[in-house]
Amino acid sequence: MSGHDDEHHHPSAWGPHDWSHGAPHNSWAPLIMSIGFGIFLFMLAGAFTNGIFDASYVPLVFVGLLVSLFGLIIWWRQDMSFDGTYEPMSTGAPFKNIQIRKVSIWVFLMSEMMVFTSLFSTYIRYRTGIENCQTVFERGDWVEQGYTLEAGEALICFEPASHLIASSMWHIAPGAINTFALIISSFTIVQALRWAKKPLGTVDEEVRRKRVYRYLGSTWILAIIFLALKMTEWFIGFYVPEIEVLGIHEHHIHSLYSEGYLINADHYHHHDWVDEATGATMLADISVSASTFYVTTGTHGVHVFGGIIGLTYMTFKAWTGGYTPTNAVSIEYFGLYWHFVDLVWVLVFPFFYLY
Template structure:
């Protein structure tokens, strides 16, 4: 029994909900979001299949994004009024008396751990199982078996190109600092949201500024990722440091791509490499992490808006805590990705 008359407190799936009388069980947002995400991945796989681009699937991709956006809009419209008056708890073992949303976040993070564990283990399997391009080059050159114009399949880690100079490594290093700093800002947002004896206007400003700072750092991360992959940057002359003017080319311009079957590097004279496996592992792993950052940006956009409206108080600050669990996980993954793929 619900204990109250539903006719007196109708549940509205399209807008703010009367949380004091229970959660809105009739929301269709999760179903629509799942359908949109599934359609998006299917269309993406069809549009870029085996290195071939098929523009006919772009409308399907846009439709999928529209479905996801619609579901998010409805979800956020329902959550915008959440004041913490209704936080359901689990009644079963082993999660008894723990908030259901917290349990869901931890279950989700456990599934994410399996995703990234698979990516890391695959990387190490091929990294150790396929001969390194540098070792192969030295072996063939020493034995005079290097054939001019021939293509050799080997493992060329992205770190050989990225860590070849401090400038190539700069975007990744800045990104590492940015994500670590973002973990601090999200904790500060939660800290001020939970403070019981603080002026509400001060709380509002502190929470939305710290959430906004986290959003900015996340956007900086993806921006530098695009610079590293596709754009590159110009280094001006700095005479007193002995730095000459030059351009840092992005990875794609350097030829480090997932379909690179004729890759060359200035360290190897007349040595043509097929590096599709190593490049694919780099882009899939770092791209998957980047997709998680992008998802965090979407969530932070809404949370910052809600904080700007003064929507977070000690009674509902747990929403920031739940997002913080996800965000700390994303940061931790990058702390592992950076040395594995950028330095090793």
């Protein structure tokens, strides 16, 4: 292939390609990103083996991130030149004449459904199979058995995060706000697609450009708010000032971390777990319940973070006027992913925050 610039051979982000044969399918970007992400995960796991931090793995953790970033940049560079003219189609059954990217996103979402189904089923199994800590406390036999803070022996029970999160409207506020943020973000992504798909000539192109990048940018902001509130809930906490008119008293909402609700919480005690007769405090191993909470909500958070990365690029492309009716379907495919992330949270919130 000569690579000279003519009707059928012209430079592209993929390299010289004969466009008369359709769009090129030879991108190495996904493979590079997969290798980088694999290095990152393996090295990150090695850095925290058995709960002990090993700094020797840190350089390789960053190597994995850099490789992933390199693949991502290649992918974005390739997509910037894609105008939708040569959307590759499937040629074999059962997806013949269906856009390859549409097939891919649905296959991906099916695999994601299996991931979250596994997480939810694990949670339900442990939630129903391990006795609730509050039930154990109310029964009272833990005092005689020596599962007390004073004795240092902990019993295994299930302490749902909702015991802390749903204890007041202020504790549950971050999760509730996040629910509305994701629901609104699903609306903004649809609006971005609506404006991008408006037929040529029916809307001024500058208006299209502004509407698309503003709606995508709004989705990006809402996703950032989601993760910021998630980190506040997990690690930071927040201060509530006194508002006398509304009857709100000054107090500080502690994070789950400061409350001791951790994956390795094998000697956890809640301030309500005090026996009135003896003054003893029940000590519990809640590592299983905390793990199911953090792994499930954390996995969802990673998906939100992935969406933020994609939205960063898409907002930039929209700002440059890169979306037109011919390639607006790219926003639709991302929207399918984003709606899935939203739907998962609609299930996570009641299961882990209210129940």
